[in-house]
Amino acid sequence: MSTRGFDWTGLAVLSLRSPRDAAAVLIGWQLPRSVIWTALALVCCCNAIFAGLSEMLFPAPVGMMPPVLLNPLMLFLLLTGGLVVSVHILLWAGRAVGGQGALEDVAVVLTWLQALRVVAQVILLVLLIVSPTLAGLFSITVMFMGLWIMANFIAQALSFDTAWKAFGLMVALTVGFMFGVIVLLLITGLGAWGLDANV
DSSP states (O other), X not given: OOOTTOOHHHHHHHHHHOHHHHHHHHHHTOOOHHHHHHHHHHHHHHHHHHHHHXXXXXXXXXXXXXXXXXXXXXXXXXXHHHHHHHHHHHHHHHHHTTOOOXXXXXXXXXXXHHHHHHHHHHHHHHHHHHOHHHHHHHHHHHHHHHHHHHHHHHHHHTTOSOHHHHHHHHXXXXXXXXXXXXXXXXXXXXXXXXXXTTO
16 A cells, blocks of 8 residues: 555544554555565654754753763664564564464554654654753653553554553563563673672
8 A cells, every 4th residue: 555645644643542543554554574664764763863852952961871872873773673673572472472463563553653752752852942841741641652552553463352461561571671681780790781880
C-alpha cells in the first residue's frame, strides 16, 4: 500500500484515542522489511537530533546525564541498536507466551511509536521555551501515555487478548534487563564502567 498523501495527523490522533486500531492500520500496510528498517533509522535520527538540540538549549546539570547520551551520534546508535534489539526480543518473548505475529508487525508499530515521540520532543522543546512547568507536566503525561500506547501496539502486533498481557511482558523484560545489568556490573566491577568505587 502506498502511504503517499496519507492522513498522518489522523493516524496520530487515532494512536492516542484507540492505539490498537492505529496499530491494525500500520500492520495492514504490509510494508517491506527494508522500508520499515529505513523508517526506524530515520525516526531514531530525528530523536537524536532533537535531543541534542534540547541539550544545547537547556543543558542538564553536570553529572546528571552520562556523557554518551549527550553525543547525538552515539545517542542515535544507541536508539537504533536498542530499538532493533527490542523488536526481536519482544517478538521472541511474545511468541514464548502464546503470541503471534511477524517481525514486521512488531517493527512497524515500534517505529511509529518512535515517530510519535519525535513529535512529542518538538512540543516539549517549545514548552521548555514558553513554560518549564508546563514542559514538566507534558513530559510526565507523555511518559504514561507512551507506556499505554506501546502496550496496546504490542498487544495488536502479537495478537494478545488484552494490553495488560503486553504490559506484563514489557515489565518482565525490563526487570530481566535490569537484573542482567546488575549481574554484569557485579562480574565486571564498577571500575570498568568509569565509576568511582569509593563514592
